[in-house]
Amino acid sequence: MKYNGNSVLRRKEKQVMAEVKEYNVLLVGATGAGKTSFIARHCGGEFLKEYHPTTRLSVSSCDFNTSAGKVVLNLWEVSDALSAKLRHACYFGTDAVIVMYDAASELSYEAVRNYRRDINYYMCGPIIIAGNKCDREDRIPRDPIITCHKFGFPCYELSTKSGYNCEKPFIHLLRELTGEDDLIPAE
Numbered sequence: 001m002k003y004n005g006n007s008v009l010r011r012k013e014k015q016v017m018a019e020v021k022e023y024n025v026l027l028v029g030a031t032g033a034g035k036t037s038f039i040a041r042h043c044g045g046e047f048l049k050e051y052h053p054t055t056r057l058s059v060s061s062c063d064f065n066t067s068a069g070k071v072v073l074n075l076w077e078v079s080d081a082l083s084a085k086l087r088h089a090c091y092f093g094t095d096a097v098i099v100m101y102d103a104a105s106e107l108s109y110e111a112v113r114n115y116r117r118d119i120n121y122y123m124c125g126p127i128i129i130a131g132n133k134c135d136r137e138d139r140i141p142r143d144p145i146i147t148c149h150k151f152g153f154p155c156y157e158l159s160t161k162s163g164y165n166c167e168k169p170f171i172h173l174l175r176e177l178t179g180e181d182d183l184i185p186a187e
Helices: 005-019 035-044 084-089 106-122 144-151 167-178
Strands: 021-029 057-066 069-078 096-102 127-132 155-157
Touching: 021 035, 021 106, 021 167, 035 057, 035 069, 035 096, 035 127, 057 167, 069 167, 096 106, 096 167, 106 127, 106 144, 127 144, 127 167, 155 167
Parallel strands: 021 069, 021 096, 096 127, 127 155
Antiparallel strands: 057 069
């Protein structure tokens, strides 16, 4: 039998791939809440200065090296402009949801209620509420604990512009999805 180094390498790659955990996370929220910037901040480390609204569905993958090993989150960003029927179809096949709102917009904040109703109907899995733009002077002050109780999900205030708290929703979801309560990001 002839030794084939390529097949050994392929087998090792498959073993490594089997150790990688992969989850689908849906990002929803009102137009202008900062979903695209949130993804860009975490996946690329940059803040997007220009506003380019997502018109349909956008999928980005982010790798997380954690104390529980490598985890890949496929982030499905859904445009608020999609028809309700198409938006609802996106809930199927997702493992978790992040609902974003603009901390300076009352309408954006109140839209969380509609997303909550959809989420409760279409899926069961970890759900996080993220209030973006908490560094703006015109933000509407809200206590995250009260927001958490109002909507029944963990809530984080963050700023994609400054990077403040941007990792916290992801760490929370990673802990819930992997079942590792003491999971921490690895260097």
